[in-house]
Amino acid sequence: MSETFETLTLEVADHVATVTLNRPPVNAQNAAFREEIVRVFDMLHDREDVRAVVLTGAGKAFSAGADLKERPNIAGIAGAYPAHNRRVRASFDCIMECGKPVIAAVNGAAIGAGCVLALSCDIILVAEEAYLSMTEVDVGLAGGVRHVLRHFGQSDARLMIYTARRMTGPELLRMNVASLCLPRAELLAAAQGIGREIAGKVPLAVQAAKRSFQVTEYMPLNDGYKFEQSQTVALASTEDTQEAWRAFAEKRRPVFKGR
Template identity: 35%
Template sequence: MEYLKITIEDGVATVAIDRPPANALSSGLIQEIDRMLDKVENDESVRVIVLHGEGKFFSAGADIKEFTTVTSGEQFSKLASAGQDVFERMESFNKPIIAAIHGAALGGGLELAMGCHFRIVAAKAKLGLPELQLGLIPGFAGTQRLPRYVGMAKAAEMLLTSDPITGEEAVRFGLANHAYSDEELLPKTMDMAKKIAKKSPIAVKAALQMLQYTKTASFYEGVKAEADSFGEVFVSEDAKEGIQAFIEKREPQFKGN
């Protein structure tokens, strides 16, 4: 694979995102994640998947330059739906997927992490959905998953201010399970993954299936509505200004049209 490195040991598939410099979430990377799931789904040597990032970040966001190649709101909505489908597959996967987050998980990177069954973080990591800074909204089910973890009010604050929270704060708000130092992050995550890998795969699969019943029909309705709104917002002048300002590394000037 071009962007993912996979190693398997003691029942755990360690999957490293390797797309320098920031492991930006391109459509190609999302497609590789889907193919990785194909690869490990029926592999009996894999009982748990640990997803982490190479370099300085887990994933610092979506590939903004790729956005500039999209020509219509409809195409943008399809891009969102495709990512949503892969992340939904992750969350309903029959083997546990754990995200080990260091550096930053922002925008699409956090949405990817929220598609995992749970998250272990570096204490100083930054987690956030800064899409409104670009005149956009999250498009990979971030608006639906984030409030499930941190509550409606905190999710609204994170979305509307674009301010990230730290790994320690993520644990406090329920977005992450444990926070460790950068050095301890992967070893501690692997310890937990190996502990889970010793459980009966039949029981683990059943437990994961039961957890899916906590998602109501309105969750799926919200996910579809998000993809539609993602495309609608994308064709606004504010979105064009936000994306251009990001590329030019300047403050955007939004006018409400």
Template identity: 35%
Template sequence: MVMKGEMKMNYQFLNVSIENKIAIITLNRGPVNAVSQEMYKEIKEVFTSLGKNKNEANVAILTAEGKVFCAGNDLHEFVSMTPENGVDRMMEVREAFWAIYDCDIPVIAAVNGAALGTGFALAASCDVIIASENAKFALPEINVGVLGGAKFGARIVPEMVMRRMYFTGEAVSVQEISKYGAITEITPQEDLLRVSLKWAQKIASKSPNAIRMARKSLNGCEYMDLKSGYEFEQQFTCELSGFEESKEAVRAVIEKRKPVFKTI
């Protein structure tokens, strides 16, 4: 794995690369990319660092090696969990998810195959989901004697659908999930990365400062009421107006040309 920037150069369970302002983070813990505590730590480190250098990446893609996006948490770690050690372990888990959700740049989930439990939460932590035709999603925690994932599920499907998934632990096809509007595009598995890169390129072409402020704005107002949320958004319009990038963007529209953004 080779990566530019200040981030750690070697990861045991992730492959990371950056090219043309697009970072690709690939889960790589065979055979089904079940996430261990050490892998959660790596996910946190990568996404906490991504986007800090505006000359490197404007958008990220989260995908996985093999035919399974992520089959969930490593079940062996549940066997050794106790009420005492579980507190610290659960903190590490949620900090990995928050690192994706709070990443400085937008994140696209390219879901190849099953996204179960932790896999569902990883996808739900992202901004956009592209999925292969054979993708499926589930919250099977109840089947293995643990709980969690409901709030993530509610970002993707309606409350009653999430509850059905939560209580039964049964998987739902990407075709059903797509009915609720959370899936941007469904593709043949062999086209998944190409299609995800197409969407990433659309985002990466925008003003780096606007991309980062837009993500802060969206995250900040997601659970606000209408008036509070819109007022929160407006402050970023004011802040962005102080950057040359915003002037270049509006000039490009007026002059009917592509903008040229200079980052430092």
């Protein structure tokens, strides 16, 4: 199963999909990019041969953000901004709503919408020379605050937004925004390795865990835990969970069928 894209590439191996942003020179996000990233993540959501996804960038940048050359074309046109904003939200929501865990391998600059793209992923790995930056205040715009607050502490989030400062790989690790900070040459392999590790778990259980993260993020503790328990009850009768229990008792590798 293969499909050609204009602004990104897709490879699948060992149940791990690698999506590479590929719009030279800096992977800026235009309308075509947003349409394609929604299309590819919706497809990966349903593909049975994919259990985890890695998102990275081609070249030296992860993504330099929105292609501002498009913005003057919509100013003053009735209805243009609501439609544009809806497409932008969808390009982030498709990652957060994908049923498979998504690992960001931030290989270089992730600026503005590129930063939000990385923050929409489940797990974040960064290269030592990579950085996240929200530069909206430099160009008279505002945005990204809510996504930044999901990963950064209150003071660090405000420092980032108000100053447009670059938060480098080592700083992101210290702030607990990134799980790993690695040399660029080791980054993609590490992300794909985590993807293969996830792919070795019960697929339906991993998907249920991601669903729990999505649903319970802003719930009170008791309500959130009740939802998680409902997921466990639903999983208990599935073939894959039964196979996992049998394999554990028999000291062998389980064979999962996704049901």
